[in-house]
Amino acid sequence: MVLQEATIEGMVKDLPLPSDVKQTLISDSVKASVNKKQMGEIIEKLLETYDKSCVEPCEAVGVISAQSIGEPGTQMTMRTFHYAGVAEINVTLGLPRLIEIVDARKRPSTPMMTVHLDKEYLEDRAFANKIAWMIEATHVEHLADVTTDLPNMQLVIDLNEKAMNKREVGIESVMEKLEHGLGVSVVQASEVSNQLLIKLKEPSYRELLQLAKKINTITLKGIDGIKRVVVRKEDGEYRLYTEGSELKKVLEIDGIDPARTSTNNIGEIYEVFGIEAARNAIIKEATDTLREQGLEVDVRHIMLVADIMSCDGEVKQIGRHGISGEKASVFARAAFEVTVNHLLDAGLRGEVDELNGVTENIIVGQPIKLGTGDVHLVSRNPLQG
Amino acid sequence: MSKFSLLDHEFIPHHEIIDEDEIKSVLKEYNIGREQLPKIKIEDPVIKEIGAEVGDIVKITRKSQTAGEAPYYRYVIE
Numbered sequence: 001m002v003l004q005e006a007t008i009e010g011m012v013k014d015l016p017l018p019s020d021v022k023q024t025l026i027s028d029s030v031k032a033s034v035n036k037k038q039m040g041e042i043i044e045k046l047l048e049t050y051d052k053s054c055v056e057p058c059e060a061v062g063v064i065s066a067q068s069i070g071e072p073g074t075q076m077t078m079r080t081f082h083y084a085g086v087a088e089i090n091v092t093l094g095l096p097r098l099i100e101i102v103d104a105r106k107r108p109s110t111p112m113m114t115v116h117l118d119k120e121y122l123e124d125r126a127f128a129n130k131i132a133w134m135i136e137a138t139h140v141e142h143l144a145d146v147t148t149d150l151p152n153m154q155l156v157i158d159l160n161e162k163a164m165n166k167r168e169v170g171i172e173s174v175m176e177k178l179e180h181g182l183g184v185s186v187v188q189a190s191e192v193s194n195q196l197l198i199k200l201k202e203p204s205y206r207e208l209l210q211l212a213k214k215i216n217t218i219t220l221k222g223i224d225g226i227k228r229v230v231v232r233k234e235d236g237e238y239r240l241y242t243e244g245s246e247l248k249k250v251l252e253i254d255g256i257d258p259a260r261t262s263t264n265n266i267g268e269i270y271e272v273f274g275i276e277a278a279r280n281a282i283i284k285e286a287t288d289t290l291r292e293q294g295l296e297v298d299v300r301h302i303m304l305v306a307d308i309m310s311c312d313g314e315v316k317q318i319g320r321h322g323i324s325g326e327k328a329s330v331f332a333r334a335a336f337e338v339t340v341n342h343l344l345d346a347g348l349r350g351e352v353d354e355l356n357g358v359t360e361n362i363i364v365g366q367p368i369k370l371g372t373g374d375v376h377l378v379s380r381n382p383l384q385g
Numbered sequence: 386m387s388k389f390s391l392l393d394h395e396f397i398p399h400h401e402i403i404d405e406d407e408i409k410s411v412l413k414e415y416n417i418g419r420e421q422l423p424k425i426k427i428e429d430p431v432i433k434e435i436g437a438e439v440g441d442i443v444k445i446t447r448k449s450q451t452a453g454e455a456p457y458y459r460y461v462i463e
Contacts, residue, residue: 020453313424
């Protein structure tokens with residue numbers, strides 16, 4: 001008798017298997033219309049195979065991960081700058097990027113955001129451009145020519161009306177932002193339209209020259225630190241790619257989809273979205289970096305790295321100031337980097353090494369607690385019954 | 386626009402605080418104490434959002450590329 005789907009589901013539901021495997025098992029058995037006896041055999045075989053493919057207890061998974069990521073790592077280009085996808089934004093890729101990820105740098109060398117739009121604006125080019133101008137930082141140099149008028153001791157700002165209309169910046173807001181940012185009074189020129197004048201209260205060459213420099217640092221519109229925004233149409237929707245990353249401020253803008261907006265700056269993801277999102281970001285960035293170089297590393301190895309980096313609730317680097325530097329054993333730390341310092345410090349503090357780990361037991365020449373070395377055998381004395 | 390929930394973000398898996406009974410069964414399953422679980426900080430934005438307190442254990446239902454769905458537990462620390 002062929003089993004019903006509900007019966008199969010009932011049989012599979014409580015098996016100690018991952019949900020993916022269960023789903024496949026259910027759908028395949030329904031398709032193949034099996035009977036009860038066959039189903040029992042299938043489950044038995046499956047559990048056996050699953051058990052065989054699980055990693056064995058006492059297996060050194062960390063070392064296997066290190067090798068599996070390290071070996072293809074030797075094939076990576078030492079120094080690559082590449083354009084992300086087709087957008088003309090420069091991002092670090094290859095080995096430097098991978099090092100950046102495992103070092104958990106606070107800021108990557110080329111931060112970049114991907115901003116998605118809200119559902120209703122997905123195909124609205126004009127709206128995408130409007131958002132782009134709201135994100136990209138607008139400075140005086142984008143809107144005007146600034147000349148230093150030494151005879152009259154003033155700065156002359158010739159505003160470009162076309163540029164202002166394009167970026168939707170009004171003359172009043174420019175004046176306000178400049179007054180606020182520089183702490184000087186800005187007046188409109190009476191003879192020429194679209195011209196602003198900044199006069200100093202007391203004439204001083206030095207201050208005038210300093211002001212001419214400082215005026216370029218004032219952000220008139222947009223988010224400080226976003227140098228450029230590129231709008232691209234991909235998969236039937238407009239997306240924004242930004243050079244520079246300010247996730248928190250971008251999320252506050254109306255009209256973007258906060259649930260799909262992200263950045264390649266893992267430190268920023270940790271601050272804004274928390275540790276679990278940071279872990280996912282590490283996996284995604286590392287896999288993408290490797291894949292871009294044509295290298296396939298099993299995701300389990302990268303997941304292990306991401307888990308270790310995030311297990312203490314914050315993103316720790318793999319290395320002297322992170323995972324390796326926090327090992328309990330003095331010998332294990334000394335074996336990694338700056339050997340003498342670690343031994344000296346440990347000596348000063350009177351640290352004791354319990355010789356529990358692998359590295360320290362190799363150093364002192366004892367069997368290591370891995371694989372069969374981690375199993376203690378106790379035999380019963382036959383004479384005592 | 387209403388404030389968006391962090392849990393809606395595609396990178397953030399589902400977090401929930403679990404009760405004492407479930408904590409017991411989890412600790413028993415792994416044969417460990419609370420402090421041996423992976424940690425999550427009280428300042429973590431998602432912890433603030435679900436309102437967990439120090440000493441709680443949160444269950445995180447991760448979308449896993451290898452297993453479909455995978456439960457994970459974190460102990461909330463200072």
